Amino acid sequence: xxxxxxxxxxxxxxxxxxxxxxxxxxxxxxxxxxxxxxxxxxxxxxxxxxxxxxxxxxxxxxxxxxxxxxxxxxxxxxxxxxxxxxxxxxxxxxxxxxxxxxxxxxxxxxxxxxxxxxxxxxxxxxxxxxxxxxxxxxxxxxxxxxxxxxxxxxxxxxxxxxxxxxxxxxxxxxxxxxxxxxxxxxxxxxxxxxxxxxxxxxxxxxxxxxxxxxxxxxxxxxxxxxxxxxxxxxxxxxxxxxxxxxxxxxxxxxxxxxxxxxxxxxxxxxxxxxxxxxxxxxxxxxxxxxxxxxxxxxxxxxxxxxxxxxxxxxxxxxxxxxxxxxxxxxxxxxxxxxxxxxxxxxxxxxxxxxxxxxxxxxxxxxxxxxxxxxxxxxxxxxxxxxxxxxxxxxxxxxxxxxxxxxxxxxxxxxxxxxxxxxxxxxxxxxxxxxxxxxxxxxxxxxxxxxxxxxxxxxxxxxxxxxxxxxxxxxxxxx
Amino acid sequence: xxxxxxxxxxxxxxxxxxxxxxxxxxxxxxxxxxxxxxxxxxxxxxxxxxxxxxxxxxxxxxxxxxxxxxxxxxxxxxxxxxxxxxxxxxxxxxxxxxxxxxxxxxxxxxxxxxxxxxxxxxxxxxxxxxxxxxxxxxxxxxxxxxxxxxxxxxxx
Numbered sequence: 095x096x097x098x099x100x101x102x103x104x105x106x107x108x109x110x111x112x113x114x115x116x117x118x119x120x121x122x123x124x125x126x127x128x129x130x131x132x133x134x135x136x137x138x139x140x141x142x143x144x145x146x147x148x149x150x151x152x153x154x155x156x157x158x159x160x161x162x163x164x165x166x167x168x169x170x171x172x173x174x175x176x177x178x179x180x181x182x183x184x185x186x187x188x189x190x191x192x193x194x195x196x197x198x199x200x201x202x203x204x205x206x207x208x209x210x211x212x213x214x215x216x217x218x219x220x221x222x223x224x225x226x227x228x229x230x231x232x233x234x235x236x237x238x239x240x241x242x243x244x245x246x247x248x249x250x251x252x253x254x255x256x257x258x259x260x261x262x263x264x265x266x267x268x269x270x271x272x273x274x275x276x277x278x279x280x281x282x283x284x285x286x287x288x289x290x291x292x293x294x295x296x297x298x299x300x301x302x303x304x305x306x307x308x309x310x311x312x313x314x315x316x317x318x319x320x321x322x323x324x325x326x327x328x329x330x331x332x333x334x335x336x337x338x339x340x341x342x343x344x345x346x347x348x349x350x351x352x353x354x355x356x357x358x359x360x361x362x363x364x365x366x367x368x369x370x371x372x373x374x375x376x377x378x379x380x381x382x383x384x385x386x387x388x389x390x391x392x393x394x395x396x397x398x399x400x401x402x403x404x405x406x407x408x409x410x411x412x413x414x415x416x417x418x419x420x421x422x423x424x425x426x427x428x429x430x431x432x433x434x435x436x437x438x439x440x441x442x443x444x445x446x447x448x449x450x451x452x453x454x455x456x457x458x459x460x461x462x463x464x465x466x467x468x469x470x471x472x473x474x475x476x477x478x479x480x481x482x483x484x485x486x487x488x489x490x491x492x493x494x495x496x497x498x499x500x501x502x503x504x505x506x507x508x509x510x511x512x513x514x515x516x517x518x519x520x521x522x523x524x525x526x527x528x529x530x531x532x533x534x535x536x537x538x539x540x541x542x543x544x545x546x547x548x549x550x551x552x553x554x555x556x557x558x559x560x561x562x563x564x565x566x567x568x569x570x571x572x
Numbered sequence: 573x574x575x576x577x578x579x580x581x582x583x584x585x586x587x588x589x590x591x592x593x594x595x596x597x598x599x600x601x602x603x604x605x606x607x608x609x610x611x612x613x614x615x616x617x618x619x620x621x622x623x624x625x626x627x628x629x630x631x632x633x634x635x636x637x638x639x640x641x642x643x644x645x646x647x648x649x650x651x652x653x654x655x656x657x658x659x660x661x662x663x664x665x666x667x668x669x670x671x672x673x674x675x676x677x678x679x680x681x682x683x684x685x686x687x688x689x690x691x692x693x694x695x696x697x698x699x700x701x702x703x704x705x706x707x708x709x710x711x712x713x714x715x716x717x718x719x720x721x722x723x724x725x726x727x728x
Contacts, residue, residue: 504580530683530684533679533683534679534680534682537675537682537683537694537697538672538675538676538679538680539675539679540675541671541674541678541697541701542668542671542672550672553676554680557676558680560625561612561615561625562625562626563577563578563626
């Protein structure tokens with residue numbers, strides 16, 4: 095996993111400062127016109143992430159402070175999931191080693207359960223690396239609208255990695271429990287343990303598959319189902335922990351085993367849900383509800399999710415990076431509100447609002463939803479796919495391939511931009527988008543006398559998109 | 573920038589309605605009163621959420637064709653591009669970064685230039701890079717002396 099855009103950001107700000115410093119002094123006749131730009135230069139010097147001083151003379155759509163906050167939140171969220179990934183990665187290696195050294199029946203079976211965890215780890219790591227590269231790329235792009243659009247592109251990967259890491263951590267806890275039972279509780283049926291793990295894996299598999307597919311709508315559905323799935327995993331964990339001591343032949347033994355299993359440190363959010371599982375059944379239905387307090391999300395008098403985390407997520411939700419449903423699932427999982435009885439309950443309004451739920455965000459969801467299927471406007475490549483190779487040579491590969499830069503547009507708008515429809519501008523008007531964009535890029539490249547960099551391409555594309563009012567909300571072609 | 577709403581409904585009617593509301597009888601008159609202002613800002617002034625720069629441009633070209641002043645408009649569009657990319661005027665040193673800014677302005681300009689003027693636009697770009705104008709050169713409108721020399725009116 096390589097680091098990050100925090101560095102890139104800092105460096106960028108340094109660059110801007112030096113740029114500001116090397117700008118030629120103002121001649122009197124230019125002073126008036128440049129006033130706005132001078133103020134921006136000052137802001138840049140204070141550490142804003144706005145474009146270069148030269149570009150700042152004309153206002154841009156995206157507020158620079160908001161852009162910096164969004165970038166920072168992506169970084170912090172990335173860091174959090176990365177830390178979890180590092181932890182689970184180390185634990186899985188350790189488990190692989192200890193499981194393979196276990197004697198007795200079915201050792202291979204249990205090693206394979208660890209391998210299943212490692213497989214999940216691999217896709218989560220790959221997505222985190224892609225997020226890191228994309229956020230880095232975003233930090234290098236001049237155009238603020240384009241930077242925000244690139245940050246939004248990291249969203250589906252960040253979301254999938256975050257939710258996937260919750261599941262993986264729970265799987266890891268089950269593996270740890272299994273390993274201890276195999277090692278210390280020889281009286282317990284190995285077959286029972288193996289079957290249980292098979293069953294759990296079968297329940298995990300569809301969710302993991304959907305998350306690793308990055309299909310936005312499926313991921314959102316999976317997110318909504320995730321608390322219940324965590325509830326199931328927690329339930330099963332609890333059941334095993336209760337069941338194993340019961341199989342011990344003597345009472346003393348059973349007490350020892352129970353203690354051993356209960357001291358097992360949990361790495362996943364099941365740690366929050368388990369104590370609730372142990373409460374008398376009546377209090378579960380009372381819905382010891384979550385509430386938003388000044389220190390974060392509270393359950394009674396206990397802070398279950400910090401205010402900083404909530405604030406970070408609010409920014410990501412409002413910037414359109416992460417979906418509210420993913421964040422809601424994360425809050426429920428982190429606060430242990432995952433039990434089956436509560437599966438269909440959402441979060442209280444106060445918490446939802448703190449997470450950025452509002453008419454605007456809901457509107458975004460509704461428009462998006464309109465089309466999980468039929469009603470959705472079709473996707474179009476912004477970077478013409480006929481020129482895929484041209485773009486590949488200029489760095490549009492992998493998570494930055496031209497397939498990532500698609501926009502949804504109504505047929506009529508698309509036709510208008512592509513020169514059809516009522517787009518009659520005189521017979522010599524070269525308004526067709528693909529031709530226009532390739533002409534602008536090709537011509538700029540000839541003028542600059544070398545191959546354009548990816549950032550320069552994006553810079554020109556951002557400008558053209560603004561001029562054509564093509565929404566800078568990218569979606570992947572898949 | 574909006575969410576692509578510029579393309580909804582009858583944008584031409586909308587465009588001219590806004591021009592009239594602002595007291596101009598043509599888009600050209602509206603634009604000429606705002607020389608060297610980038611096209612996207614003209615569009616924003618006319619309709620922040622529902623008009624696009626390219627629509628303003630198309631209207632300007634339609635008017636210019638009728639009045640046979642296309643060449644003048646081509647110069648005017650270059651002025652707006654240069655002012656957007658190089659707000660401080662022509663760079664003193666044409667290093668890589670500055671060369672890109674010039675290239676971006678010229679590239680976008682040529683993409684917006686009608687076929688009839690494509691070849692001449694290319695020559696203007698070549699000339700500007702071969703014999704750069706003085707540092708700080710910042711044309712304020714289509715009647716800029718240097719631009720008039722490079723791309724004189726031909727229409728009668």
